[in-house]
Amino acid sequence: MNGIGVNAGIDVEQVLASLPDRISGIPRRWSARAPEAPALHDGRRHWSYAQLAAAVDQTSRLLRQLDVRAGDRLMVVGENCAAQVVLTFAAADIDAWIVHVNGRLSAREVDQILGHSGARRVIYTSTPASPETTAHGRRHGAEPAQPPFDDHPWMIGALHAGGAREAPHASPEHQVAALIYTTGTTGNPKGVMLTHRNLLFIAAISSTLRGLTPDDRAYGVLPITHVYGLASVMLGTLYAGACLYLCPRFTPDALIAAIRDDRLTILQGVPAMYARLLEKLGRGDDGLPRRLENRLRFAYAGGSPLSPSLKTQVEHLLGVALHNGYGMTETSPTVSQTRLDAPRGDASVGMAIPGVEVRVVDKTGGDVAAGADGELWVRGPNIMLGYYREPELTAAAMRPGGWINTGDMARQEADGALFIVGRTKELIIRSGFNVYPLEVETVLNAHPAVTQSAVVGRDSKQGDGNEEVVAFVELDPRHGGSTAELTMELQQYLAGRLSPYKCPSEIIAMQTLPAATTGKILKGRLRQLAQK
Structure with a gap:
């Protein structure tokens, strides 16, 4: 099945025609329109x-x-500031x-x-909130500067004069911004080239769909080093002339304080963030999550x-609909999202956004x-220019006609709503049956x-190509019972709700599941643990 995003009253061609040539046109536009309006708050x-x-000038x-010249790479190591x-x-x-590189990455990463980017300069934004960034700078012999x-x-850092300079383009469709x-747990990371048009398109469409205005106050805790934090949160907020409240690291206490003291109206996060918030606030005598007063x-x-289940609990906690969406780095990132005027009660990631086609x-x-079910392909102004210095990887991801294969399995209902079934590469083959971890x-x-979980495949010891299903779980410390009792309870719980071949061979409890700085669970690391 294929479809194009629901326009929701948005003239996509008009949006594209009104975009500035460069993302730096965003602050200049609002500096001219409303110079004294608040743009950022950094704590x-x-x-x-x-x-x-x-400051930009x-x-x-x-x-x-x-x-630093046109076509050079400028590497910035740090955390939201x-x-x-x-x-x-x-x-x-x-x-x-x-x-952008998150300061909490390892020295190897x-x-x-x-090395791969060939950055001409590296700047380390060494704030007190990110001592790791300062450590990276010292390790590389960087000099303090005001x-x-x-x-x-x-x-x-020192000038890396040997880095190749890429030819600049006048067209925002071809000039990389x-x-x-991408977050990788094994092998070499891939550099996704996103153009000014890619990022501006997502900033404009996402802020319009969400109805952002200059009166809005958005929480900027999702890392700017990640495409979600960069394009949807940072650029999307500023594109609307709203105010972005920057926070270098997520903690439930900091979020609660921001909701209360900064009077946030917009909250964007990852599921793990909401799970931590629920865990922090606990439940009332009625067994439901405690209400959090807010202006969201x-x-x-x-x-x-x-x-x-997490969606339902968060909606009770906040008193507003929790909207869902789908995207990836290669699509800048947004492909689909639920509509503000039509919240859903299911796990759909919504309709393709205006201007984006899906198959x-x-x-x-x-x-x-x-x-x-099938593989999800996407086409639109949000598709990456390619993987830097990796033409073979780029060719493997792209399909004729400008489509990109996301590598995700999805289904699309007759009304156009998308549901993500799982990752193609995460598919577990057990006794000839397909098991999608999701x-x-x-x-x-x-x-x-269970606070959160991650399911991976483990190669069978028989060496017959079969796989076992292994579940890693992070348990809510407030729930009674020993770890052994809870894992047995979970096995019985799953047996009553899943086919036998989908039930895990083993459930492993962890105090904290390994996660990237975005909150995304590092399944590659868990797959390695499962093999031991």
């Missing part, structure tokens, strides 16, 4: 749009003095590619990205699958019938003792 001070635009000049925002726009101003607009000193490295008009989950196909590339995880996450 210490407010930044007006005029101040933000002035100052930093653009600094980058030129540091001999005003400097990351300013550097993103300043790099765009001179047609350099921003390469940071060095891999530095930025032109901030009282937190940066660290600036950001080189984003919109809450959204993305980045990983949202289980129906659900079989192994031959033919469209499947409505309601049938289905097992959804059932596990509905149990009150």
Whole structure:
């Protein structure tokens, strides 16, 4: 089955025609329209749009003095702060590619990205909230420097004069704005080239669909180093002239304080974030999550699958609908989302956004019938330019006609609603039957003792190509019973809700599931643990 996004009253061609040439046009547009309006709050001070635009101008000049040229990669190591925002726009101003790297990555991961990207300069935004960033800077011999607009000193690395300079393009469709490295647990990371048009399209469409206005206050805890935090949260918020409240790291206490003290109206997060919030606030005497007083008009989950049980609990907690969506780094990231005016009670990731087309196909590339499972293909202004320095990987992901194969299995109902079934590469073959981990995880996450779970395959010891199903679970410490009793309870619970071949051979309880800085569970690491 195939379909195009529901327009929701949006003229896509008009949106595309009204986009600035570069993402740095966002702060300039609002600096001209509403110079004193609040743009950022970094925990210490407010930044007006005029101040933000002035900081971008100052930093653009600094980058030129540091001999960063059009077509160079500028690597920025850090965690959410005003400097990351300013550097993103300043790099765009001179047609350099921003390469955001989270300071909490390991030395090996940071060095891999530095080597692959060939960055000409590295700037470390070494704030007190990110000592790891400072450690990376010291390890690389970076020198302290005072930025032109901030009282937190940066660290600036030496000039890497040997890095190849990419030819700049006048067209925003071909000029790369950001080189984003996908989270990898094994092997080399892939650098996704996203253009100015990619990012501006998502910023414009997502902010319009969510009805953002200059009066909105959005929480910026999702890492700017990740496409969700960069495009949907940061750029989407500022595109609407709203105010972004930056937070370097997620904690339930910090979120509760921001909801209360900063009067947030927009909350975007990953399911794991909401699960932690529920765990922190607990349940009332009626067994339901305690209500959290707020001024939110919109809450959204993305980045990983949202289980129906978590969705229901969060909606009770916040008193607003928890909207769902789907995307990936290669699609900048948004492909689909539930509509603000039509919240859903199921696990659908909504309709394709305006201007984006989707197809659900079989192994031959033919469209499947409505309601049938198949591979999800996507086409639109949000599709990446490709993987940097990886033409073979780019060719493997792309399909004729401008389509990209997401690698996800999905189904599309007759009304156009998409449901993600699972990852093609995560498929477990057990006794000849297909097991999609997402289905097992959804059932596990509905149990009150489970905060979150991850299901992976384990090679059979018989060496017959068969796989076992292994579930890793993070248990709610408030739930009674020993770990052994709870795992037995979970086995019995699953046996009554899943076919025998889908039930895990083993359930392993962990205090905390390994996760990336975005909150996404690192299944590659769990697969390695399962084999032992």
